Structure formats: C-alpha cells, structure tokens
Amino acid sequence: MSGLLYVEGVLGILDMETDSSPMSFEEKNTWVFLLTSLCGALVYAGVVLARSQGVSLLEVAYVGPMLSTIGAATLVGIVGKIVISMSNPKEAAQKDQRDREIDNFGTIIGQSFLAIGGIAALILSMFEVKHFWISQTLYAGFVLSAVLGSAAKLMAYREGLPQ
Amino acid sequence: MTATRVTNSIRALRFSHGEMTQADLAERLGVTRQTIIAIEQGKYSPTLEMAFQIARVFKVPLDEVFQYPER
Numbered sequence: 116m117s118g119l120l121y122v123e124g125v126l127g128i129l130d131m132e133t134d135s136s137p138m139s140f141e142e143k144n145t146w147v148f149l150l151t152s153l154c155g156a157l158v159y160a161g162v163v164l165a166r167s168q169g170v171s172l173l174e175v176a177y178v179g180p181m182l183s184t185i186g187a188a189t190l191v192g193i194v195g196k197i198v199i200s201m202s203n204p205k206e207a208a209q210k211d212q213r214d215r216e217i218d219n220f221g222t223i224i225g226q227s228f229l230a231i232g233g234i235a236a237l238i239l240s241m242f243e244v245k246h247f248w249i250s251q252t253l254y255a256g257f258v259l260s261a262v263l264g265s266a267a268k269l270m271a272y273r274e275g276l277p278q
Numbered sequence: 279m280t281a282t283r284v285t286n287s288i289r290a291l292r293f294s295h296g297e298m299t300q301a302d303l304a305e306r307l308g309v310t311r312q313t314i315i316a317i318e319q320g321k322y323s324p325t326l327e328m329a330f331q332i333a334r335v336f337k338v339p340l341d342e343v344f345q346y347p348e349r
Contacts, residue, residue, distance in 0.1 A: 139312040213307040213322050272312075275321030278282060 140199060140206045141214040142272045145221070147195035149265035155188030156258040173247050181254060217271045225264020232256015282323045285345045289318050291336045306335055 138146075162180040163172075200207035236252045271277075291334045292298040300318075304311040307328065317332075318320035324332065 137312065139310045140311070206310070209310055209314050212328065213309070213313045213316060264293055275282070275316065 138204065138246060139214065139272070142265070142269065143199045144196055145265050145268045145272070147199065148192055149262060149269065151188040151192045151195065152258060152261035154191075154263065155184040156254075156262075158187075159254075160185040173245055175247075177247065177250065181250070216276060217268050220271055220276055221264045221268030222266040225260040226261040228263055229256050232259065283346060283349075284323050285320065285347065286317065286331065286343055287345070288314070288343060290304055291343065292339065303332075303335065307331055343349055 159180050162184075163175055163177050166175045166177075166180075232255055233255055235256070236249050239249045239252055288303070292300070294304060300314045301311050303323065304314045307314075309328070312322075317324055329340060329344055333343045336343065
C-alpha cells in the first residue's frame with residue numbers, strides 16, 4: 116500500500132513540475148512502460164553477468180532470469196497503469212486523436228527494431244550460432260523496440276510529431 | 279521535430295469567450311487538455327474535422343482560428 120502511495124506521490128510531482136503542459140494519462144503510461152522495460156533489461160543483464168563469473172557466458176542459465184524479468188516488468192507495468200488510472204479515473208477513460216497518432220508513431224519506430232532483431236536472429240540461426248546468442252539477439256530486439264518506441268512517443272508528446 | 283507552420287488564435291478566442299479554460303474547451307471537443315495545450319503551442323496540428331469543431335465552438339470562420347502564413 117505504501118508503494119502505491121509512493122507512486123501516486125511521484126506522479127503528482129511530475130504533474131507539478133510540468134505545470135505548463137501536464138502529462139496526460141497516455142504519457143504517464145508510456146513513462147511506466149519505458150522505465151519497467153529498461154529496469155527489467157538492466158536487472159536481467161546484471162543477473163546474467165553475475166552468473167558468468169568464472170564460467171563461460173554460454174553456460175550461464177539465462178532462461179529463468181529472462182522469463183522472470185519479462186514477467187516482473189509486465190506485472191509492474193500493469194500495476195503502474197492501474198495506479199495511474201486510480202489517481203485520475205476520468206482522464207484514464209480518455210484517449211484522443213493526438214494520443215492515437217503519437218501511439219502509431221512510437222509503434223512504427225519500435226517495430227523497426229523488432230524487425231531488425233528478428234532478421235539478426237534469423238541470420239544467426241542460419242549460421243547455426245549457439246541458442247544463447249539467438250535468444251539474446253531476440254531479447255535485445257524486444258527491449259530496443261520497447262525503449263526506443265517509448266522514447267519516441269515521449270519526445271512526440273513534449274516536442275510534437277515530426278512534420 | 280519542427281513545429282507546424284499553422285498558427286492559431288485559440289488562446290485569444292478563449293479569453294474573448296468568457297475566459298474559457300483549456301479544460302472547458304477540451305471537454306466540449308472531447309479531447310484531453312494536453313491536446314489543447316499542444317495545439318495552442320503549435321506542437322500539434324489538429325485534424326480538419328477537429329479544426330472545424332473548434333471554429334464552431336467559438337462561432338467564427340475557420341480562418342479566424344487557424345492561419346497558414348506565407349514563408
């Protein structure tokens with residue numbers, strides 16, 4: 116409960132600091148998605164690197180940390196969205212044309228990195244590279260897609276869509 | 279990111295219409311207040327339909343709300 120109050124407090128501060136253009140529900144959600152994706156990836160990288168001390172990277176048990184960080188990031192993202200919705204239920208029900216245009220813009224940017232990750236993994240599998248590297252490449256594609264797609268959306272919310 | 283060349287008089291029109299707030303205008307148009315702020319600041323070009331809706335709220339022709347100056 117104290118965690119939820121903390122998140123609400125942080126969101127309130129974000130609103131105060133940007134008084135001239137307060138964050139919309141969708142922009143706050145994008146921040147949550149960006150931060151959870153980034154934190155999940157950093158925790159995963161940290162765990163894998165810590166486990167690789169003294170052994171080859173290819174022998175590290177990476178599947179558990181990868182699945183658990185993806186699951187945890189998804190869960191935190193859902194909880195974050197619920198908390199933001201609870202802090203302003205009226206705003207949560209509203210998604211307008213600008214939100215949709217910015218969402219499309221960010222999705223296009225994000226999907227391009229997903230495609231790059233997929234093609235890179237395909238090439239690695241053609242050369243029969245170890246599963247470890249194929250998994251990391253696909254995971255990196257997902258992370259880059261989430262992080263850079265969200266960053267593009269946030270830039271569009273603050274600076275406007277490119278003309 | 280470059281700002282749109284379309285300029286607008288929404289802020290002035292709001293004040294001349296009983297000091298209408300951004301929130302009031304947003305509610306009448308069914309958009310978020312942030313979208314009104316972005317339009318006023320020239321960071322977002324509304325759709326043609328929304329542009330007509332804004333003009334209708336202020337009961338003025340479209341070119342009194344939005345202008346597209348020569349380069």
